[in-house]
Amino acid sequence: GQSLEQPSEVTAVEGAIVQINCTYQTSGFYGLSWYQQHDGGAPTFLSYNALDGLEETGRFSSFLSRSDSYGYLLLQELQMKDSASYFCAVRDVAAGNKLTFGGGTRVLVKP
Amino acid sequence: GAGVSQSPRYKVTKRGQDVALRCDPISGHVSLYWYRQALGQGPEFLTYFNYEAQQDKSGLPNDRFSAERPEGSISTLTIQRTEQRDSAMYRCASSLNLAGGYEQFFGPGTRLTVL
Numbered sequence: 223g224q225s226l227e228q229p230s231e232v233t234a235v236e237g238a239i240v241q242i243n244c245t246y247q248t249s250g251f252y253g254l255s256w257y258q259q260h261d262g263g264a265p266t267f268l269s270y271n272a273l274d275g276l277e278e279t280g281r282f283s284s285f286l287s288r289s290d291s292y293g294y295l296l297l298q299e300l301q302m303k304d305s306a307s308y309f310c311a312v313r314d315v316a317a318g319n320k321l322t323f324g325g326g327t328r329v330l331v332k333p
Numbered sequence: 334g335a336g337v338s339q340s341p342r343y344k345v346t347k348r349g350q351d352v353a354l355r356c357d358p359i360s361g362h363v364s365l366y367w368y369r370q371a372l373g374q375g376p377e378f379l380t381y382f383n384y385e386a387q388q389d390k391s392g393l394p395n396d397r398f399s400a401e402r403p404e405g406s407i408s409t410l411t412i413q414r415t416e417q418r419d420s421a422m423y424r425c426a427s428s429l430n431l432a433g434g435y436e437q438f439f440g441p442g443t444r445l446t447v448l
Contacts, residue, residue, distance in 0.1 A: 264442060324375050328373075
C-alpha cells in the first residue's frame with residue numbers, strides 16, 4: 223500500500239514563503255502531485271513531479287527527491303487567497319491511474 | 334468548457350434506503366474516479382474506470398457500495414441499505430487519458446447525510 227505524511231497546519235503572513243513537506247512510502251512510485259482545496263471547494267491540481275528536481279509554476283514550485291521519498295510544495299509571496307488546504311498525492315505504478323492522497327496541510331495566511 | 338458535474342449536490346436519506354450518486358465527467362475524459370472525503374481529510378479513493386471498464390474497486394468499503402460507467406461517460410455510485418457511517422462528501426474526478434492520471438479534475442461533490 224501507500225502512505226503519505228505532511229504537516230497538518232502552517233501559519234504565515236502575507237508576502238512570506240511557506241514550504242509544505244511530504245514524505246511517502248509506496249512500493250512502485252511513479253510521481254507526486256499537489257492539489258489545492260479552498261474551504262467548501264473542490265481539490266484543484268497544482269503541479270506534478272515524476273523526476274527529481276524543481277518544477278516552477280508562477281509563485282508555486284514543487285520539488286521531488288525520489289531517493290529520499292520526499293517532496294515539497296513551495297508557496298512564495300503568500301497572498302490571502304492562498305489560505306487553503308494543500309494535499310500531496312502519490313501515483314503508484316502498480317495502481318494504474320489511482321492517486322493516494324495525504325491528509326492535507328492547512329495553510330493560514332495572516333495579514 | 335463545462336467541468337465535472339455531480340448530482341445531487343446534497344442528499345439526505347434515512348438509514349436503510351438506497352442512494353444513487355451521479356457523475357458527469359469532462360467530455361472526452363477517459364478515466365473517472367470516485368472518492369470519499371471526510372471534513373479536514375484528503376480524498377479517500379473508492380474506485381476508478383478507464384472508459385467503461387472498472388479498473389480498481391479496492392477502496393469500496395463493503396459490498397453495499399457499487400459503481401458503474403456503462404457507456405464510458407456518466408458514472409453512478411450506488412450505496413445500498415445506507416448506514417449513518419456512510420455520511421460524507423462523495424467526490425468524482427476525471428482525467429484526460431491513461432497517462433494523465435496525475436492531473437484529475439474534481440467535481441463539486443455530493444454531500445450525503447444518512448439519518
